[in-house]
Amino acid sequence: MSKCEVCFRHCDIPEGGVGFCMARSCKDGSVYPISYGKVTSLALDPIEKKPLRHFHGGSKILSVGSYGCNLRCPFCQNSEISWAENVPEWNKRADTLMPDELADIAQNLRDKGNIGVAFTYNEPLICYEYVLDTAKLIHEKGMVNVLVSNGTAELPILEKLIPYIDAMNIDLKGFHDGFYENVLKGDKETVLDFIKEASGHCHIELTTLIVTGENDSDDEMLKISSWIADIDPNIPLHISRFFPCFHMTDRPATDVGRIYHLADIASERLRYVHTGNV
Numbered sequence: 619m620s621k622c623e624v625c626f627r628h629c630d631i632p633e634g635g636v637g638f639c640m641a642r643s644c645k646d647g648s649v650y651p652i653s654y655g656k657v658t659s660l661a662l663d664p665i666e667k668k669p670l671r672h673f674h675g676g677s678k679i680l681s682v683g684s685y686g687c688n689l690r691c692p693f694c695q696n697s698e699i700s701w702a703e704n705v706p707e708w709n710k711r712a713d714t715l716m717p718d719e720l721a722d723i724a725q726n727l728r729d730k731g732n733i734g735v736a737f738t739y740n741e742p743l744i745c746y747e748y749v750l751d752t753a754k755l756i757h758e759k760g761m762v763n764v765l766v767s768n769g770t771a772e773l774p775i776l777e778k779l780i781p782y783i784d785a786m787n788i789d790l791k792g793f794h795d796g797f798y799e800n801v802l803k804g805d806k807e808t809v810l811d812f813i814k815e816a817s818g819h820c821h822i823e824l825t826t827l828i829v830t831g832e833n834d835s836d837d838e839m840l841k842i843s844s845w846i847a848d849i850d851p852n853i854p855l856h857i858s859r860f861f862p863c864f865h866m867t868d869r870p871a872t873d874v875g876r877i878y879h880l881a882d883i884a885s886e887r888l889r890y891v892h893t894g895n896v
């Protein structure tokens with residue numbers, strides 16, 4: 619049995635067992651990432667799709683994902699690789715792509731407009747070792763690294779990575795008490811600490827998915843935008859529309875008018891507010 623210190627969960631992992639995220643195990647008393655080099659998704663995406671709107675606009679980035687997640691958002695759009703029943707199977711089914719191989723692919727795609735690697739699709743920090751090893755190689759090749767994260771890793775993990783990460787999009791999924799803990803099975807304070815720390819070191823943009831009946835009130839957006847503005851009103855915020863999916867199909871998609879209304883509220887405090895999926 620050993621304790622994993624990567625994220626807020628601090629799982630006690632029994633020898634040969636797996637942690638909550640299904641991406642880390644314990645061998646000879648040490649925790650290690652079983653998803654290292656296991657790739658489920660690979661695509662050359664527009665940088666705006668991450669979403670990043672103020673970082674190398676118009677470029678493309680090689681986007682890579684593995685499997686597993688440490689949250690349990692019932693509206694997850696990547697549930698097949700993040701937390702559906704077949705996640706353990708991904709360890710056998712996923713392709714293996716070691717950091718040097720991924721870095722070579724990234725370099726070979728430069729003539730197609732690729733500027734580097736984005737670690738995304740599932741939560742990348744549950745296998746931060748892969749991010750770290752790959753990001754070092756990408757920097758050696760003169761390219762950039764982007765992290766798309768739920769922001770629930772502990773700060774010592776972020777500090778290891780930050781010298782090699784050029785930009786992040788971090789989810790700030792809500793603000794009222796209980797949403798993170800009860801609906802997402804997360805920890806809001808960890809996310810707030812993560813965002814504050816990251817904002818001092820690299821370009822960051824934030825994303826809030828507006829879920830009908832959960833985090834769509836004026837007061838919620840007032841609190842989110844005020845908190846961000848206190849750090850830096852120049853941090854871009856992406857306000858995105860929810861569509862029913864996975865385990866949350868009991869409510870309609872977010873009303874488009876509400877998205878624009880919330881964007882107006884956020885714009886009173888933040889310089890860059892973008893709407894998504896509208």
Ligand code: SF4
Pocket residue numbers: 622623624625626627628629636637638639640641642687688743744
């Ligand atoms: S990274 Fe995974 S194993 Fe480690 S504490 Fe978080 S959920 Fe548990």
